[in-house]
Amino acid sequence: MKLFHNAKFWHKGSFSNDVKAILTKQGKIEKLLNHIPEDTQNIQRVDLKNSYVYPGFIDTHTHSFEGGLYSLMIDLREARSIKEVLDMIREGSQNKGKFVFAWNFDENRIEEKRFPTRAELNSVVRDKNLVLRRVDGHSCAINSFACFNLKSAFRTIRCDTDIQRGLENDTIVHWFHNNIDSELILRSYHAASDLAIKGGFTTIHTMVGDANMSIGHYSLLLDHLNDFAVDYVLYPQSFNIEAALEVGAKRIGGCILADGSIGSYTAALFEPYQGLPIRGNLYQTDAYWYDFISRAHQNNLQVAVHCIGDRAINQINTVYMALANSDFRDLRHQLIHCEITDDTLINHIKASQAVPVVQPMFDQLWGGENGFYARALGKERSQIMNRFSAMVTKGITITGSSDWYITDLDIRKELDAAMNHHNPAERLTPAQAIDLYTKNAAWLSHDEALKGQIKEGLYADFTILNYDLAHPVANPLIAAIIKRAEVIHENFPTE
Ligand SMILES: [Zn+2]
Ligand SMILES: [Zn+2]
Structure with missing residues (x-):
């Protein structure tokens, strides 16, 4: 048994004075105490x-494999000249296996304003496959060793x-991902797990598969699964229902796409983009989604689909609604991103009982009157985006996430973004923001009897901060992470 004391404990929506200490037994919360016992023999204090x-905070949507993998690779974000690029690759390639991957390359930040040549790449990596990927992922450069291997595998590679751009670029990146061995895959997940713990999470949902x-x-x-410090909730990110059932999955999907993104003008809208005669694309027909989602539903799989624009959200939610009416099952189907929603659509989401899985950091990065969303969609429509408060007020259960590696895996930033939405009408209170990453998040994976609250009988999973969310501090710290009553990360302020 352990006794956790000398702290404020978040209990039933506030830092209540009713809880002064927590007694744990075998990784679970045994008792909430309203006093601190003095004599506690055989109890570790x-x-x-x-x-x-x-x-313990829960991030309900991440791409941890990519996040973890890229963290192990060569990040060229700080390089300012071709020489620096080559030095970083030379040094970074030492402890890599047969595949060396450098990413975040941006020729606009390089003195010479160009990619390195193949000869330059050969001068630093001669006998391993080297892929250097541009920051947006849409082009890359490779060394001669990789060229030779690619040519013998694919006729289309010249x-x-x-x-390398377009189809060649896609083939190369796919080839790289497919040639990663099990050892590096697991190393990537371990790296992701460590980053999740440091970022303040005890559980993260992660998308597995190429969609x-x-x-x-x-x-x-x-x-x-038991080897990792963090708890992973797995999603087979795929359209293959049989394969998901075969491995015993309880859910299917993730960023399987109903539409594209606002950045590439492919998010599907009811009204055209600002100043352009286009409304984005629905990637599949209504009939396709109806067939896929209802088959998953009949097999009791929870479904998650990426939908950003109102036309795409409506398309997926219409299927969820039909199933809720004809064959209700408590599966908690998900609308991933769910960014553009007018009041009518919010009413429909309430009726379908779907769960919007939102990313507060998207508003932080691209929201606001002068932000990218307002430029692409017009100011008026940017006001009906990422409507956290409107949805919560309606009684819709929403959960929070980073979509890491798209945004940082850091609970402090995510909570801050949820409470400080660009649109004051959509800001959440600290208690509401916390719910998105605790109670609601545990409920999303049907784990509400195990996680998400400080409550007797639940796991002793805690995220410990040096501040009360309602009173931000200059130096917010993730002071410790406790999982199953074990301190697995510690960074208490020094004085
Ligand atoms: Zn995603
Ligand atoms: Zn997505």
Whole structure:
């Protein structure tokens, strides 16, 4: 048994004075105490140094494999000249296997304003496959060793220019991902797990698979699930229902696409983009989604679909609504992103009981009167985006996430973005923001009897901050992470 004390504990929506200490037994919360017992023989006392204890935070949508993998690779974001690029690759390639991957390259930040040539790449990596990827992912450069191997695998690869674009670029990146061995896959998930813990999470939902027919390395990950510091909730990110059922998945989907993105003008809208005669694209027909989602539903799989524009959200929600009316099951189907919603659409989401899985950081990065969303969609429509407060007020359960690696995996930033929405009408209170990443998030994966609150009988999973969310501080810290009553990360303020 352990006794956690000397802290404020988040209980039933506030830092209540009713809880002064927590007694745990075998990783679970045994008892909430309204006093601090003095004589506690055989009980290990853990002093939490006057900090603030929240339920372990849960990020409900990440791409952890890519996030973890890229964190192990060569990040060229800071490079300012060709020489710096080459030095970073030379040094970074030392401890890599047969595949060296450098990313975040941006020729506009480079003195010479160009990509390195193939000869330059060969001068630093000669006997391993080297892929250097542009920051937006839409082009890359490779060394001669990689060219040779690619040419023998794919007839379409010509390798006659220094920069590979379009289909060649896609083939190369796909080839890189497919050639990663199990050891590096697991290393990537371990790196992601460590970053999640440091970012303040005890559980993260993660998308596995390439979104086409493959569920990727789902089984490999399943076999190693207990090895990671963080709890992973797995999604076979695929349209393959049979494969998902075969591995025993309880859900299917993730960023399987109903539409594209606002950045590439492919998010599907009811009204055209600002100043353009286009409304984005629906990637599949209504009939396609109806067939896919109802088959998953009949097999008791929770479904998650990426939908950003109002036309795409409406398309998916219409299917959820039809199933809720004809064959209700408590599966908690998800609308991933769910960014553009007028009041009518919000009413429809309430009726379908779908769960919007939102990204507060998207508003932080691209919202606001002068932000990218307002430029692409017009000011008026940018006011009906990421409507956290409107949805919560309606009684819709929403959950929060980073979509990492798209935005940072850091609970402090995510909560801050949820409370400080560009549109004052959509700001959440601290308690509402916390719910998105605790109670609601645990409920999303049907884990509400195990996680999401500081409550007797639940896991002793805590995220410990050096501040009360309602009173921001200059130096917000993730002071500690406690999982199943074990301190697995510690960074208490020094004085
Ligand atoms: Zn995603
Ligand atoms: Zn997505």
